[in-house]
Structures are given as structure tokens and as C-alpha cells.
Amino acid sequence: MVIEGGRPLRGEIPLQGAKNSVLPILAAAVLTGSRCRLRNCPQLRDVDIMLETLRYLGCRAEQQGNTVEVDTAAISRCDIPEEYMRQLRSSVIFLGALVSRCGQADVAYPGGCDLGARPVDYHVAILRQMGVQVEESGGRIVCRSPGRITGVPLSLLFPSVGATETAILAAVLAEGTTTVVHAAREPEIRDLCRFLRCCGARIRTGRDGSLEIEGVAALHGCTFSVMPDRIAAVTYLAAAAVTGGEVRLKGARPAHLTAVLPLLEQTGCRLLLTPDSITLTAPARLRAPGTVCTMPYPGIPTDAGPLLMAMASVADGTTVFVENIFENRFRCAAELCRLGARIRVENRVAVVQGVEQLYAAHVACTDLRGGAALLTAGLCAQGTTVLTGLRHLDRGYQVPEIYLQKLGACVRRRDV
Numbered sequence: 001m002v003i004e005g006g007r008p009l010r011g012e013i014p015l016q017g018a019k020n021s022v023l024p025i026l027a028a029a030v031l032t033g034s035r036c037r038l039r040n041c042p043q044l045r046d047v048d049i050m051l052e053t054l055r056y057l058g059c060r061a062e063q064q065g066n067t068v069e070v071d072t073a074a075i076s077r078c079d080i081p082e083e084y085m086r087q088l089r090s091s092v093i094f095l096g097a098l099v100s101r102c103g104q105a106d107v108a109y110p111g112g113c114d115l116g117a118r119p120v121d122y123h124v125a126i127l128r129q130m131g132v133q134v135e136e137s138g139g140r141i142v143c144r145s146p147g148r149i150t151g152v153p154l155s156l157l158f159p160s161v162g163a164t165e166t167a168i169l170a171a172v173l174a175e176g177t178t179t180v181v182h183a184a185r186e187p188e189i190r191d192l193c194r195f196l197r198c199c200g201a202r203i204r205t206g207r208d209g210s211l212e213i214e215g216v217a218a219l220h221g222c223t224f225s226v227m228p229d230r231i232a233a234v235t236y237l238a239a240a241a242v243t244g245g246e247v248r249l250k251g252a253r254p255a256h257l258t259a260v261l262p263l264l265e266q267t268g269c270r271l272l273l274t275p276d277s278i279t280l281t282a283p284a285r286l287r288a289p290g291t292v293c294t295m296p297y298p299g300i301p302t303d304a305g306p307l308l309m310a311m312a313s314v315a316d317g318t319t320v321f322v323e324n325i326f327e328n329r330f331r332c333a334a335e336l337c338r339l340g341a342r343i344r345v346e347n348r349v350a351v352v353q354g355v356e357q358l359y360a361a362h363v364a365c366t367d368l369r370g371g372a373a374l375l376t377a378g379l380c381a382q383g384t385t386v387l388t389g390l391r392h393l394d395r396g397y398q399v400p401e402i403y404l405q406k407l408g409a410c411v412r413r414r415d416v
Contacts, residue, residue, distance in 0.1 A: 001387040001401060003378035004410035005360060008282075009245035011407045015233055015252045016042040016398045017066065017226035021188040023090040024165045025195045025226065026050045029070045030059070030097040031173060032199050034221035038068040041226055042398045045391065049088045053080055057098075071221075075101065082108035082139070092120055092162065096169035099132055099143040106142045122163035126154060130170055130178070151176030151215050159184040159209075159296045165192060167211075172201040174215035185209040186297040187256045191227045198222040230256040231303045232397060233278065235372045238307040239404065241269050241282045242314055242380040247407055248272075248279040259300045263289045263308065267315055288317030288354055294324050306332050306373035313341035314380055315354040323348040332370030335363040339374075339381050357382055365389035368396045375400065379409055 017040035027050070029036045041047065041063065051068070054061040058076030062069050078098045085091045085108040098105035109120065120141065124134050127143055131150040135142045151174040154167055164184040171178035183189070193203045193211070199222050202214040233252040240247035241264065254261060254273040261271060261278075268283035289312065294302040302325035312319035313336055323329040330350045333343040338361045342353040360383030365371030371393040378385035387393075390413070393400065401411045 001375065001390055002412050002414055003375065003381075003385040003387060005358070005379055005381040005383060005385060006243075007379070007408055007410055008243045009240045009247050009379070009404070009407040009409055012248040012250060013236065013403045013406055014250045015228040018042075018188055018191065018229040019044055019046055019396045020161075020186075020229075020231070021191040022047060022226045023050055024093050024169075024188070024192050025224070026054065026068070026070065027093040027097045028169055028192060028196055028199075030054075030057070030072050030075065030094070030101050031169065032219045032221050033073050033075070033101065034219070035069065035071040035073070036199070036221045037223040038070070039066065039223070039225040040228070041066050041068040042229065044396060044398060045394045046088055046090065046396065049084060049091070053084045053091060053094070056080070056084065078102040078104050079106035080108065085110045090162075092123055093165050093169065095123055095141065095143060096127065096166040099127065099145050100149055100170050100173045103146075104142075104144045106140060108140050122156070122158075122160050123166045126163060126167050127170060129154060130174065132170070148215075149174040151178040151213070154178060154180045156180065156182040158182075161186055161189065164189055164211075168192060168196070168203070168213060171213040171215060172196055172203070172219065173217075174213075176215055178213045178215070180211040180213070183209055183211045184296060187227060187230065195222070195224045198224050228252055231301065231369070233257065234260055234304045234307050235376065235397070236403070237264060237278065237280045238311050239376045239379050240280050240407075241267060241286060241311050242376055244282045244284060245407070246279070246281045248277060250277055252276070252278040254278055258298055260304055263292065263300070266290065267311060286311060286315035286354075288312055288315040288319045288352075291320045291322065293322040294329075296325075302326060302329055303369045305329055306369045307376060309333070309343070309350065309352055310336065310373040310376040312352040312354060313343070313377060314358060317354055319352045319354070321350040321352065323350075331366040332373050335366060335370070335374055336377055338363050339377050339385065341377070359383060360385040362386045362388070365392040368392050372397065372400075379404070379411070
């Protein structure tokens with residue numbers, strides 16, 4: 001991707017559907033044994049992999065534009081080979097769905113971005129508590145349930161999004177009631193629950209965020225619209241901020257970004273909010289927001305960290321980032337420094353001293369959100385930045401160059 005920096009972004013774009021919502025929803029479609037239609041589904045490499053996996057399992061799965069149709073009635077197998085699992089961390093979510101639907105599951109260990117240890121132990125422990133027999137050997141996880149999964153009280157040691165999703169998918173067809181205490185509370189979890197309720201699941205959310213899931217005998221298909229992508233929203237807001245622009249995101253929900261929006265205002269950005277849009281007007285010069293600590297929702301999302309780091313790189317003052325989820329979240333820092341950023345990283349802490357100007361360079365995506373941070377930084381760097389490793393970017397962003405071009409950016413892809 002070739003990026004001509006220094007052009008303020010101005011205009012209005014719609015927000016894509018949420019990657020982190022649609023992936024577990026696609027796995028959940030296995031439970032319906034029926035036909036589901038998903039609207040506002042982004043066109044992403046991760047979605048392609050999920051659809052390829054569903055087809056491997058014997059399901060029908062097609063995408064036309066931003067609509068996906070899945071029919072899981074004819075599922076014919078319950079194993080997923082390594083070639084699929086290695087490409088996508090979210091593929092582990094098939095475990096709960098397959099063992100619940102078929103009574104067994106056989107999957108390889110998952111892959112995805114190398115952000116550090118993200119063990120499958122939580123998933124395995126949950127399934128074992130629900131009566132599932134689990135064996136791990138040879139890089140594979142094999143699950144068997146002699147009958148219906150049993151609903152049980154579950155208390156998560158950490159509000160893991162993936163573990164919460166596994167618990168939900170295993171519980172909706174289980175015998176009895178499952179309660180999940182310390183469940184993840186991310187909007188994407190709520191979206192998964194909304195989808196399953198549309199399919200006939202009985203899921204209640206307590207005031208403390210706990211989940212009560214009463215198992216049902218069967219689910220049915222439905223038509224469902226995927227929520228907007230809050231991390232894509234942060235990405236385009238950060239791009240507007242570093243270029244001194246003014247951008248309106250149609251479809252963005254401020255309620256999903258209650259921890260991030262005050263930080264943007266601390267940098268000097270002005271925000272105009274409606275229930276389904278965010279407009280950001282950047283100042284002539286950003287101010288450092290001080291300290292940024294990532295936390296489970298409703299805290300600052302870990303995925304937003306690299307994007308806020310790109311902003312801090314060109315802000316007046318020093319920003320300290322404390323990452324509390326993944327140990328390798330700051331892999332993009334070295335590439336940002338190639339653009340002239342001043343960043344020191346020590347374990348899970350990064351200190352960013354803002355500079356007057358970034359300068360173009362050849363940089364490579366290190367992971368999905370790190371790639372988005374480099375794209376953001378390139379938009380304000382002086383000169384022509386070349387960004388490689390776009391396979392990471394394409395996992396989570398639907399043709400980002402097209403959306404940026406609509407806002408006045410000079411960015412294009414070229415064949416290598």
C-alpha cells in the first residue's frame with residue numbers, strides 16, 4: 001500500500017460490520033441446523049476463512065456484498081484441519097458449537113496474530129465442567145459428549161471474550177441451566193446473544209453482567225444485522241485526528257466507545273455524537289492523553305492501543321501505555337519508530353514521546369491492529385510511505401484504502 005501523507009481527511013463514510021461479532025455468530029449458525037442470513041457482514045479475509053471452514057464441514061455458505069447466507073442443515077463432519085485453524089484465532093470458537101451440535105469435535109490448535117499467549121485452557125476447562133470429554137494430543141483438541149451437554153454454574157477467572165463465547169455456544173442447547181459469572185461484557189458478546197435469541201435461545205443478562213442460559217431442545221434460523229465495528233471506528237477517528245481532519249462515521253455507536261471517546265477529547269479533538277454517528281474535528285496539534293491502560297470492557301480495548309499509540313506519536317507531550325491483555329501488543333512500535341516516532345517499550349509498558357513530524361519509510365504490518373496503526377501514521381507522515389504485509393490488514397478491514405480515498409487520502413494498492 002502506497003500512502004502519500006499530509007492530507008487532512010474530510011468527509012463522511014459508513015462504518016463496516018464488526019469482525020469480532022460476525023466470526024462467533026458464523027460459528028453459532030452451526031447450532032441452528034438451518035438457514036441464517038447475516039446483514040452488514042464485512043468483506044474480510046477472516047470472514048472468508050470462516051465461510052471456507054463451514055463449507056468444509058458440509059454447510060452451504062455464500063457472501064454477496066455485505067450479506068452472508070449460511071445453511072448448516074447438511075453438516076457432515078466435525079473435524080477442522082490445521083490449514084484452517086492456523087489462519088484464524090477465532091476458529092477455536094467452533095469447539096463449543098460442534099460438540100453441542102454433533103456430540104463431538106476434532107480441531108487443531110488455532111493461530112492468528114502473534115500477540116503472545118492466548119491459551120485454549122479456558123475453553124477446555126469450561127467444556128470439561130459441562131461434562132464434555134476432552135483430549136489434547138498431537139496439536140489437536142478432541143471433544144466428545146455422550147449425550148446432551150449439561151448446564152452448570154461457571155465462574156470465569158478472567159472475563160475472556162473467547163471463553164465466554166465457548167460457554168454460550170455450549171450452553172444454549174445444553175440440558176438444564178448454565179450461569180456464567182465474570183463473563184466478558186463486550187458489545188460483541190451482547191451481539192452474539194442477540195443473534196442466538198433471534199434463533200430461539202433463552203439467554204438472560206444480569207445487572208452484574210452475568211449470563212443465565214436455559215438450554216433449549218433446538219434452535220432455528222433467522223435474519224440478523226451485525227453490529228458496527230467499534231475498532232474500525234477508532235481507526236478512522238485516529239486517522240482523522242493525526243491528519244488534522246474532520247470525519248463523520250455513519251453507523252458508529254458512541255455507547256460502544258465510552259472509554260475511548262474521553263481520551264480523544266483529551267487530545268484536543270472535538271466530538272459530535274448521536275446514537276448512531278460520531279463526528280470528530282481535530283485540532284491543529286494533538287495533546288498527549290497522559291496514561292492509557294487497556295482493560296476488559298468497559299475499559300479501553302486492547303485493540304485500540306496501537307491506534308492510540310499512532311496518535312500519541314504526533315502529540316505534544318508524553319503518553320504512557322500499559323497493556324493488560326496481551327504481552328506482545330506493542331510489536332508495531334519498532335515499525336512506528338522507522339517513521340520517526342519516539343517509543344520505548346519495556347514488557348507491557350510503552351512510553352511515547354510525541355514528535356513534531358513523522359517521515360515516510362518502508363514499513364511492514366506486524367499484526368492486524370499494528371498494521372492499522374502504521375497505516376494511520378503513514379497518513380500524516382511527510383512523503384510517501386510503503387506499507388507491506390497487507391494480509392494482516394485485510395483480516396479486519398474492508399478495503400480500507402477505498403474508505404480513506406473517499407475522505408481525501410492519497411492511498412492505493414500496488415502489485416508487488
